[in-house]
Amino acid sequence: MRTSLLAATTLALAATLAPQASAATVQQDVIALTNAERAKAGCAAVKANAALNTAAQRHSADMASHNFMGHTGSDGSTVVVRIERAGYTRWTRAAENVAAGHTTAAAVVRGWMNSAGHRANILNCALKDIGVGYQYKAGTKYGHYWTQDFGTR
Numbered sequence: 001m002r003t004s005l006l007a008a009t010t011l012a013l014a015a016t017l018a019p020q021a022s023a024a025t026v027q028q029d030v031i032a033l034t035n036a037e038r039a040k041a042g043c044a045a046v047k048a049n050a051a052l053n054t055a056a057q058r059h060s061a062d063m064a065s066h067n068f069m070g071h072t073g074s075d076g077s078t079v080v081v082r083i084e085r086a087g088y089t090r091w092t093r094a095a096e097n098v099a100a101g102h103t104t105a106a107a108v109v110r111g112w113m114n115s116a117g118h119r120a121n122i123l124n125c126a127l128k129d130i131g132v133g134y135q136y137k138a139g140t141k142y143g144h145y146w147t148q149d150f151g152t153r
Contacts, residue, residue: 021130027053030148031106034122034130037113043125046150052131055086056147058135059098064142067137069100073146078086083149092144095121100142108146121150128152 001073006144027048035045059073059082066074079096083135088094102108117150121127 002022002103012064023057023134026134028107028132030109030132030146031130033105034148037122039107040124041123041125043123044128046127046130046131047127049088049151051086051088052083052129052149052151053133055088055129056131056133056149057135058082058086058106059096059147060081060135060145061148063098063100063147064135064137066139067140069097069142069145071098072098079149083131083151086131088131088151090153091151093124093126093150095124095127095150097121097146098151099146101144102146103144108144112148121148124150126152132137 027149031046031048038045046090048066062074063069068074071079077085080094083091083094099108099118102111109122112122127150129148129151133149135145136143137145
């Protein structure tokens with residue numbers, strides 16, 4: 001019984017930690033794939049920004065928690081409100097891509113590149129910083145929720 005309880009506790013802890021590690025890896029993968037597309041178009045690489053990562057992650061978590069996909073947050077917030085709340089201030093340009101249902105970083109970047117508006121954001125050479133959010137929630141319409149927040153200061 002004691003061994004079973006320890007095993008169950010260990011599994012529960014691993015399940016709690018795994019999504020955090022997965023989200024960080026997914027963020028890195030999305031940024032690398034985004035920068036590969038930018039390089040093909042002659043744009044400089046965007047750099048990860050902690051405040052934009054926070055804003056993007058919060059939005060992905062909000063979409064997952066409230067079972068929706070869109071640019072307007074469940075509280076009525078816009079990308080501008082969300083990035084400023086996260087500390088990305090004094091910006092001169094901002095843009096956002098959202099998606100849902102894609103199960104991998106490669107799939108979501110491919111989906112964005114196949115959409116004119118999302119592609120334009122990724123290939124906007126004037127954008128310098130990026131944040132990526134990813135959230136998985138079983139039992140929701142899409143399961144996987146993605147956000148890219150871009151900015152320039």
